[in-house]
């Protein structure tokens with residue numbers, strides 16, 4: 001049997017999911033995860049930034065929300081319903097969308113005894129509430145490009161991410177890659193510059209014959225056109241890296257949360273870019289036809 005103190009220490013370490021800045025904590029941290037946060041200042045009134053970026057429920061866009069106020073729910077120590085005994089009690093923070101004035105409320109529990117001043121510069125804090133909840137609607141580029149089943153998997157992945165269930169989120173996003181990769185590779189062929197297209201087509205045919213998404217991506221990743229590789233970032237290499245790690249290496253929820261976000265971001269980037277570049281090429285061809293038709297008429 002482990003001594004109670006040591007067990008407590010171990011539990012405490014396990015509970016500290018990860019560290020975050022004050023901004024990251026509000027913008028992205030899941031609910032009910034006890035996180036070490038780097039506060040701006042140690043007072044309840046000034047510990048968070050005055051503006052954060054969140055998806056606005058009303059505007060259906062990412063907006064800047066300004067901090068409008070805060071409120072203590074209880075001005076006593078909280079010692080019954082939670083394992084956190086030295087808390088100043090939940091504090092509600094009110095933000096407002098800069099465009100439509102929709103309110104966004106967070107309820108935060110700090111591990112601190114002090115009522116006005118938060119005892120530590122990097123206290124442990126838990127987001128125990130948020131209203132309205134984060135949207136689980138996939139972004140527009142995903143809604144336009146994935147079928148109903150793909151969109152459902154995306155939303156399930158988002159729900160898992162918001163609740164800190166990294167292994168689940170990773171599994172949902174990996175399933176989307178498995179389902180979509182062949183179709184996505186065919187679409188990419190159209191945006192590869194003409195000089196490189198034949199080589200890429202051959203790689204895609206080879207990839208179609210492979211069984212798993214990770215094998216397919218490994219075959220094509222080094223041949224991805226530069227228009228789909230911003231700077232030195234290769235979204236396929238990132239997806240490949242995440243898929244090769246993940247659950248098979250015994251990843252924890254915390255590790256998988258990072259991998260899930262990598263797969264989601266990279267997939268969203270590549271799907272969105274392929275759509276934009278295809279649209280642009282179509283538009284150009286249409287305009288050229290019109291111009292060509294007009295110049296023939298002029299003659």
Ligand SMILES: [Zn+2]
Nearest residue numbers: 056059097100
């Ligand atoms: Zn708004």
